[in-house]
Amino acid sequence: xxxxxxxxxxxxxxxxxxxxFGCMCYSNIPPSDYYRRNFFNPHHSLVxxxxxxxxxxxxxxxxxxxxxALEENSTPHFSVTVTPCDVPIEWSILHYKASHAFYRKTAExxxxxxxLKTQLYYKTVSTLFHYKGNSVESxxxxxxxxxLFVLEFFSTERDTHISVYLTTDLAHGNLFPxxxxxxxxxxxxxxxxxxxxxxxxSPSAVKQKENIEYCLLVNEKHNxxxxxxxxxxxxxxxxxxxxxxxxxxxxxxxDHQRVMLFSNSDFRIIHKTxxxxxxxxxxxxxxxxxxxxxxxxTQYYFDVFVVNLLTNASAAYTGTFAKTWLEPKPKFTLLxxxxxxxxxxxxxxxxxxxxxxxxxxxxxxxxxxTCKGQxxxxxxxxxxxxxxxxxxxxxxxxxxxxxxxxxxATLKPAEPLSNTTAIIQASSxxxxxxxxxxxxxLKIKSFNKLRTCNSITIAWLGTQERNMYCVYKKQIxxxxxxxxxxxxxxxxxxxxxxxxxxxxxxxFHEINIQRAxxxxxxxxxxxxxxxxxxxxxxxxxxxxxxxxSKVVKTRKTC
Numbered sequence: 001x002x003x004x005x006x007x008x009x010x011x012x013x014x015x016x017x018x019x020x021f022g023c024m025c026y027s028n029i030p031p032s033d034y035y036r037r038n039f040f041n042p043h044h045s046l047v048x049x050x051x052x053x054x055x056x057x058x059x060x061x062x063x064x065x066x067x068x069a070l071e072e073n074s075t076p077h078f079s080v081t082v083t084p085c086d087v088p089i090e091w092s093i094l095h096y097k098a099s100h101a102f103y104r105k106t107a108e109x110x111x112x113x114x115x116l117k118t119q120l121y122y123k124t125v126s127t128l129f130h131y132k133g134n135s136v137e138s139x140x141x142x143x144x145x146x147x148l149f150v151l152e153f154f155s156t157e158r159d160t161h162i163s164v165y166l167t168t169d170l171a172h173g174n175l176f177p178x179x180x181x182x183x184x185x186x187x188x189x190x191x192x193x194x195x196x197x198x199x200x201x202s203p204s205a206v207k208q209k210e211n212i213e214y215c216l217l218v219n220e221k222h223n224x225x226x227x228x229x230x231x232x233x234x235x236x237x238x239x240x241x242x243x244x245x246x247x248x249x250x251x252x253x254x255d256h257q258r259v260m261l262f263s264n265s266d267f268r269i270i271h272k273t274x275x276x277x278x279x280x281x282x283x284x285x286x287x288x289x290x291x292x293x294x295x296x297x298t299q300y301y302f303d304v305f306v307v308n309l310l311t312n313a314s315a316a317y318t319g320t321f322a323k324t325w326l327e328p329k330p331k332f333t334l335l336x337x338x339x340x341x342x343x344x345x346x347x348x349x350x351x352x353x354x355x356x357x358x359x360x361x362x363x364x365x366x367x368x369x370t371c372k373g374q375x376x377x378x379x380x381x382x383x384x385x386x387x388x389x390x391x392x393x394x395x396x397x398x399x400x401x402x403x404x405x406x407x408x409a410t411l412k413p414a415e416p417l418s419n420t421t422a423i424i425q426a427s428s429x430x431x432x433x434x435x436x437x438x439x440x441x442l443k444i445k446s447f448n449k450l451r452t453c454n455s456i457t458i459a460w461l462g463t464q465e466r467n468m469y470c471v472y473k474k475q476i477x478x479x480x481x482x483x484x485x486x487x488x489x490x491x492x493x494x495x496x497x498x499x500x501x502x503x504x505x506x507x508f509h510e511i512n513i514q515r516a517x518x519x520x521x522x523x524x525x526x527x528x529x530x531x532x533x534x535x536x537x538x539x540x541x542x543x544x545x546x547x548x549s550k551v552v553k554t555r556k557t558c
Contacts, residue, residue, distance in 0.1 A: 048151065053165045053175060053313060058089065058155040067150045068166060070143045075168045080151065081138040081176065083163040085228035088134040089155050093141070096148040097124045135225050136316065140170070163228050165313075175313040177204035177212055177306040185304050185320040188288075192296040192327040198288040199317055202306040205285055211310050215282040217303040218291055223319030227305040234278050282307070296327035330354040332408065338427045340543065342491070343411060345375070347419035355409045359401060360428035366397040366409060371421035371491035374414035381407050390414050391422075393490060394442060394545055398430070421491055437463050439516065444535055444550040453527035453558040459519040460535050460547055462508045467537050470494050471503040471520055474532040481551050484532050490546045494536055528556035 048054065048066040058064050070078065082091055128149075129139045141149075153162060165175055180200040189196040197216070205212040217230050224230040283289050294300060304317040332354035335341065343353050357364070368377055368391045379387040381401055399407070411422060439461035450457035462469070472494065476484050494502070503522055510516035525531060531554070535547040 048164065048166050051167050051169065053163055053311075055161055055163055056153060057159070057161045058153055059159050060155055060157065062154075064153045065150055066153075066164070067148060069146070069148050070168070071146050076142050077140065077170050078143075078149070078166065078168045079138060079140045079170055081136065081165045082131075082153075083136045083165075083226045083228050084134040084160070085162055085226065086160040086232045087155060087157040088132065089153060089160065089162060090132040091130075091151065091153045092127055093129040093139055094150040094152065095126050095128050095141075095143075096150065097126070097145075134229065161232075175308070175311050177202050177308045177313065177315050179306070179315050179317065183317045185302060185317050187302075187320060187322045189290075190322050190324060192325040193294050194290055194292040195294065195300065195302070195322045195324065196288070196290040197302055197304070197320070199304055201285075201287045202315070204308065205287075205306065209285055211308060213282050213284055213307050213309055214287065214289075215280065215305045215307055215314075216289055216291070217305070218279040218294075219301055220298060221301065223301045223321070224303050224316070225319075226316050227307070227314040230278070230280070230303065230305075234280070294324050296324050299323040330408075330410070332356045335409070335424070335426045338425065338429065340423055340425045343422050343424065345413045345418060345420050345422070347413075350412070350416055352410060352412045353424075355411070355424060355426070357407045357409070357426040359403060359405045359407065362400055362403060363428065363430055364399050364401065364405075364407060365427050365430045366399070366407075367395070367423075367425040367427075368397065368411075369394045369423040369490060371423070371489045372487075373418050373420040375420060375422050376412050376414050378410040379407060380410075381405050393548065394438065421489070423491055437465055438537055438545045439463060442545070442547045444533060444547050446533075446550060446552045450521070451552070451555055453555045454525045455521055455523040456525065456531065456533070456552045456554060457519060457521045458533060458535075458550065458552070459517055462510055462516040462518050463537075464509060464511055464513055464516065465540075466507055466509040467539055468505055468507050469518070470505040470536045470538065471522070472497050472501045472534045472536070473503055473522060473525075474501050474534075475526070476530050476532050476551070478530055478553075481530060485549060485551065488534075488549045493538075493544045493546075497534075525554050527554050527558070529554055 046066050048068045050068065054066075056064060056066070068078075070076070080093060082089075128141055131137050143149075151164070153164075167175065180202060182200055185197055185199045187195060188198050202212060202214075205214075215227065217224060217227075219233075224233065279291075281289075291300075291302070299321060300323070301319060301321045303319040305314045306317070307314040330352075333341070333356070335355045335357040337357075337360055341355070345351055366379060368375075370391055370393060374390050374392045377387065377389060377391050378385060379397065379399070381399065382405060386399060387397055407426070409424065409426070411424065413420060441461055443460075445459045447457045447459070458471075460469075474484075474497075489496075504520070506518075506520075508518045522531075522533070530551055533550045533552060537545040537547070539545075
């Protein structure tokens with residue numbers, strides 16, 4: 001007996017706790033017609049607010065009930081919209097009609113729902129609407145006399161939440177944006193890494209452009225029938241659900257209207273955080289968009305939602321899907337060890353060169369040289385990117401890997417449609433490369449104190465190897481300096497220069513690399529005149545390296 005009393009008070013405490021937290025009022029009594037007709041008790045239900053979207057939480061296999069009433073002489077129309085936010089649910093609208101014995105009598109004195117007269121007042125019941133699925137569904141109904149409407153919600157798969165919107169103002173209470181007559185999303189173009197979409201504009205966007213926004217969702221799994229469902233997927237992938245007991249209650253609801261709602265900070269229609277599984281973006285009023293940076297040969301699902309920024313309510317277009325193309329394998333040219341290849345970017349089209357080289361030793365040296373301007377170079381080994389940089393002038397790149405590793409070098413202009421020429425060489429025999437070794441700096445230095453009216457003294461760095469250095473000069477006008485410097489072709493050698501421009505050729509080397517500096521005095525010049533000076537390093541194989549051109553002006557007075 002004592003055990004039964006303790007059990008009773010324990011169950012009563014649990015029940016009162018559920019009432020305290022409002023939204024935790026549940027009924028697990030089977031929703032049979034017999035119960036609906038004879039044992040309906042609104043204490044197992046909650047009042048559904050009019051004109052406000054309500055978030056409702058459902059526990060698996062437990063029926064949740066909400067009700068609302070329409071009085072005689074009040075508005076005869078109502079609309080109910082239910083949005084599943086995760087899994088398919090089952091929901092119904094039940095209509096409790098007043099009996100003929102109480103027709104045209106007020107129901108105010110029957111406010112106590114346990115009262116027998118109240119049960120007699122709502123004598124008959126019928127099912128107005130029943131749906132099972134995960135689509136957004138709406139029902140519009142009418143009533144010409146006092147009626148009680150009960151909404152039953154049921155989830156068989158797992159705990160979930162839904163959004164419910166009731167309005168009795170059909171003329172002005174439309175919370176959701178309108179969809180066009182044809183709400184399909186059309187795929188206009190597809191490439192290996194992008195998909196272009198277009199859809200018909202929402203009538204709401206035409207009427208109130210500043211308050212309407214389109215939001216796009218991209219993922220690799222499936223389409224979403226509501227933004228609420230998409231938001232749930234993103235939340236479940238990116239962060240945990242908040243504890244129900246910690247959620248704020250809407251303060252102004254009385255004890256008969258206990259409905260738990262998220263605050264704006266807890267429940268947002270759009271999350272700006274990115275996720276690797278689901279990508280979302282809001283694009284304003286544009287009804288066309290190109291989704292880029294997609295993986296090739298992958299099927300993607302695309303959803304478009306039109307969102308009312310004032311109410312956060314949304315409507316979903318009919319989702320679509322598209323598969324990106326298989327990215328074509330780049331055509332590449334085999335690089336033979338030590339062979340120098342010259343490439344040309346003519347500036348007429350965006351051309352890309354791909355070269356494949358197989359290492360003969362662990363160390364590999366790539367030599368890249370631009371004749372004019374800059375180029376972009378990328379070098380990968382066995383599919384992994386190792387180098388990505390802009391090249392101007394001459395550059396040695398040494399990489400260490402394994403024997404027989406495969407390298408792929410991709411060369412393209414640094415600027416679109418630029419006109420330039422370049423040279424590439426790859427070699428595993430670093431110490432026997434056709435390209436001569438050159439110092440860390442290819443700059444020519446002039447000495448201001450040694451500059452006279454008819455002579456200039458310059459210096460440059462040499463190497464430990466014995467190479468020949470040739471010096472050339474060219475007289476230029478002051479207003480032609482920029483043009484002369486920009487037209488310099490670093491790949492051309494002394495053979496392209498007139499003999500009159502030649503100053504001298506000499507051999508030089510220095511074992512101590514710190515002292516590998518050579519100087520040369522150039523005489524027989526005109527006073528107050530600018531000269532373009534060039535130095536060429538010619539290796540034993542005949543391949544040359546051109547130092548960076550230098551413009552120096554002789555003194556006007558001495």
